[in-house]
Amino acid sequence: MPLTVVEVEGADARSRLCEHVLRDLPEWFGIEDATAAYVRDVRELTTLAVGDDAFLSLKQHTPRAAEVYVMGVRRDRHRRGAGSALLAAAEAYLRERGVEYLQVKTLGPSRASDAYARTRAFYEARGFVPLEELHGLWEDNPCLLLVKRL
Numbered sequence: 001m002p003l004t005v006v007e008v009e010g011a012d013a014r015s016r017l018c019e020h021v022l023r024d025l026p027e028w029f030g031i032e033d034a035t036a037a038y039v040r041d042v043r044e045l046t047t048l049a050v051g052d053d054a055f056l057s058l059k060q061h062t063p064r065a066a067e068v069y070v071m072g073v074r075r076d077r078h079r080r081g082a083g084s085a086l087l088a089a090a091e092a093y094l095r096e097r098g099v100e101y102l103q104v105k106t107l108g109p110s111r112a113s114d115a116y117a118r119t120r121a122f123y124e125a126r127g128f129v130p131l132e133e134l135h136g137l138w139e140d141n142p143c144l145l146l147v148k149r150l
Ligand SMILES: CC(C)(COP(=O)(O)OP(=O)(O)OC[C@H]1O[C@@H](n2cnc3c(N)ncnc32)[C@H](O)[C@@H]1OP(=O)(O)O)[C@@H](O)C(=O)NCCC(=O)NCCS
Pocket: 025, 028, 070, 071, 072, 073, 074, 077, 078, 079, 080, 081, 082, 083, 084, 085, 105, 106, 107, 118, 119, 121, 122, 123, 125, 126
């Protein structure tokens, strides 16, 4: 059955869903301050969801470019298409609004991590191109910048 993606209405609901999902993903979201910042920031961001299991929040930086600010799928639901369904819905939402480029930032490959190797495999499978690994943007971690033409 195709997965249904909905836009989450209400700042409190966005924050709650983000926390519910990220707390289930300690391999990716183990840094308390960073997780708390996501839970706070999604209050103001367009957020799409698949049930209570998965969400994606968007930040638009310029009229032509946006970012997947944060996304997550609860651990026992991985690899069942929720991430792809969220991304496809986000891309359609942005295209309708004239946005042409979508970026995402994630842990760069110079820091060994099986968990984030899977994350990068997901983005590349969905058409994102790794542009550059940035050092210094994040305090202790290399940041890989990926982009997709919508
Ligand atoms: C990354 C994430 C959002 C992907 O969502 P998902 O619902 O598991 O992904 P999908 O089922 O839509 O996978 C789509 C494709 O991506 C690739 N992919 C996804 N997970 C993968 C993995 N573990 N290893 C290799 N490729 C993978 C595959 O090509 C997959 O297609 P297939 O299953 O037909 O082979 C999810 O796994 C997640 O929440 N991870 C932890 C948090 C995270 O990384 N968030 C992003 C931080 S920047």
